[in-house]
Amino acid sequence: MQTLPNSLPTQVSFKGTSEGLKLLVPVELAWDEVILQLQQRLNAGERLWQGGAPVILEVKDRLLDGPQLQAIDALLAAQQLRLVKVRTLRRQTAVTAAVNGLSVDQTDSTPPKDPSNPEPLYVHTTLRSGMRIAHPGPIVLVGDVNPGAEMVSDGDILVWGTLRGLAHAGANGNANALIFALRLQPTQLRIADRVARAPDTPLATPQPEVAYVSENTIHICYISEYTRRR
Amino acid sequence: MSGKVIVITSGKGGVGKTTTTANLGMALAARGKSVVLVDADFGLRNLDLLLGLENRVVYTVLEVLSGDCRMEQALVRDKRQTSLALLPAAQTRDKSAITPEQMKEITGRLSETFDYVLVDCPAGIEQGFRNAIAGAEQAIVVTTPEVSAVRDADRIIGLLESAGLKGPRLILNRYRPQMVEAKDMMSVEDVLEILAVKLLGLIPEDEQVIVTTNRGEPIVLAANPPPAGQAYLNIARRLEGEDVPILEFKVPNNGFMAKIRALFSGR
Numbered sequence: 001m002q003t004l005p006n007s008l009p010t011q012v013s014f015k016g017t018s019e020g021l022k023l024l025v026p027v028e029l030a031w032d033e034v035i036l037q038l039q040q041r042l043n044a045g046e047r048l049w050q051g052g053a054p055v056i057l058e059v060k061d062r063l064l065d066g067p068q069l070q071a072i073d074a075l076l077a078a079q080q081l082r083l084v085k086v087r088t089l090r091r092q093t094a095v096t097a098a099v100n101g102l103s104v105d106q107t108d109s110t111p112p113k114d115p116s117n118p119e120p121l122y123v124h125t126t127l128r129s130g131m132r133i134a135h136p137g138p139i140v141l142v143g144d145v146n147p148g149a150e151m152v153s154d155g156d157i158l159v160w161g162t163l164r165g166l167a168h169a170g171a172n173g174n175a176n177a178l179i180f181a182l183r184l185q186p187t188q189l190r191i192a193d194r195v196a197r198a199p200d201t202p203l204a205t206p207q208p209e210v211a212y213v214s215e216n217t218i219h220i221c222y223i224s225e226y227t228r229r230r
Numbered sequence: 231m232s233g234k235v236i237v238i239t240s241g242k243g244g245v246g247k248t249t250t251t252a253n254l255g256m257a258l259a260a261r262g263k264s265v266v267l268v269d270a271d272f273g274l275r276n277l278d279l280l281l282g283l284e285n286r287v288v289y290t291v292l293e294v295l296s297g298d299c300r301m302e303q304a305l306v307r308d309k310r311q312t313s314l315a316l317l318p319a320a321q322t323r324d325k326s327a328i329t330p331e332q333m334k335e336i337t338g339r340l341s342e343t344f345d346y347v348l349v350d351c352p353a354g355i356e357q358g359f360r361n362a363i364a365g366a367e368q369a370i371v372v373t374t375p376e377v378s379a380v381r382d383a384d385r386i387i388g389l390l391e392s393a394g395l396k397g398p399r400l401i402l403n404r405y406r407p408q409m410v411e412a413k414d415m416m417s418v419e420d421v422l423e424i425l426a427v428k429l430l431g432l433i434p435e436d437e438q439v440i441v442t443t444n445r446g447e448p449i450v451l452a453a454n455p456p457p458a459g460q461a462y463l464n465i466a467r468r469l470e471g472e473d474v475p476i477l478e479f480k481v482p483n484n485g486f487m488a489k490i491r492a493l494f495s496g497r
């Protein structure tokens with residue numbers, strides 16, 4: 001029997017979208033070929049994009065390491081294009097992107113292998129203003145989430161540091177999702193479709209806290225109390 | 231971080247990048263280093279003004295790139311410190327007049343002959359910023375203790391790190407101990423807790439900075455520099471690898487550090 005030719009493009013391609021310029025890098029292309037094609041496309045003089053345009057790199061299942069990500073970024077930067085986000089299905093690539101200071105979107109239309117139990121994303125970084133991490137599974141972040149940064153998960157969010165930015169747990173509607181932080185001083189918390197602001201006066205003695213939904217609103221308490229009550 | 235091409239950047243505008251570039255350049259030159267200041271703020275150049283060199287600008291970096299003049303011709307030598315030079319930006323052109331590649335080439339060439347290449351970055355995170363950081367080996371981030379400036383500094387630090395400029399250092403400018411004491415301003419500790427970078431210097435708010443700026447005579451040149459000038463001189467020493475303690479000014483009558491600690495334990 002003959003297999004049908006792959007209908008997906010096996011070319012590095014750009015696509016203009018409302019979020020910015022999408023750079024599609026096919027999984028099956030050899031790395032040297034990726035760089036070559038990207039250079040060609042960038043040098044082709046197609047000026048569909050504006051200087052400083054944000055670029056979203058979409059790599060699906062392809063594994064990218066730090067130097068590869070930096071190489072792509074450098075080529076784009078030379079054309080005044082800014083790599084801002086990486087959309088990937090691979091956890092490792094998501095982590096690489098996050099530690100390189102890029103926003104990460106580990107979501108895709110294709111459902112995960114076990115949709116009821118997606119893998120957690122573990123990252124060790126400071127999430128700074130303007131950065132965003134989105135992941136279908138739980139997110140564990142070792143570091144601080146600064147004001148102006150965002151984390152979005154369909155599951156729980158654990159911040160082993162100070163959460164000052166925005167965290168959205170249970171983003172797909174799961175009101176049982178939780179947000180944990182060693183120090184909880186968020187700009188805003190969201191669980192499922194509920195929204196809460198942090199209290200205006202931070203705790204006198206910061207302690208690890210957890211945010212959860214009860215009776216339709218978001219509550220915050222010490223983790224020690226929460227686990228005792230369960 | 232090492233390397234002598236240093237970009238001075240901030241994100242938010244008007245926090246003191248150009249003032250810092252001028253004063254650090256002057257201070258390093260006074261220590262016997264050869265220093266070139268590169269104005270990367272195309273269209274809004276004012277480094278020449280702060281240095282009192284405006285009327286001596288003939289060529290800009292653009293003529294160097296186009297081959298209309300040699301690098302030596304474009305460099306404006308300071309009349310007071312002959313080891314200090316300025317490479318002016320083009321006032322009549324905008325940021326797209328130059329590419330990051332060209333900027334890299336320019337700073338690379340300058341680093342062959344100067345001990346320090348300081349690049350004064352424009353505000354913002356767009357192309358002017360991309361240009362200014364292109365050839366940099368180190369970055370200094372300037373901020374004031376205001377929430378919005380710190381937020382932008384945080385953004386910039388993230389962008390610098392993603393561009394491979396790891397470990398940027400911070401200058402906290404226009405610091406007002408009295409206001410910090412009254413809890414009306416973020417303290418050094420508050421700022422460092424968010425930004426999580428190394429502090430390179432702390433500059434107090436001082437109207438002499440504005441006075442000297444308007445005169446085109448950076449504050450470090452004063453015969454007896456006030457605390458703000460002293461702070462810049464100390465930063466220059468730190469850049470040279472000396473270990474100089476950071477806290478340089480106090481609230482009268484009250485130990486400044488003691489106050490900070492009290493603030494902290496009281497939370």
Ligand SMILES: Nc1ncnc2c1ncn2[C@@H]1O[C@H](COP(=O)(O)OP(=O)(O)OP(=O)(O)O)[C@@H](O)[C@H]1O
Nearest residue numbers: 243244245246247248249353404434435436439440
């Ligand atoms: N420590 C200080 N005390 C008082 N005034 C200061 C201090 N530092 C800077 N200023 C004043 O703040 C103003 C802005 O400074 P400067 O031009 O250096 O900022 P900048 O970051 O280069 O601005 P831009 O983003 O527009 O390039 C100037 O009027 C300057 O004199």
Ligand SMILES: [Mg+2]
Nearest residue numbers: 247248271351
């Ligand atoms: Mg300036």
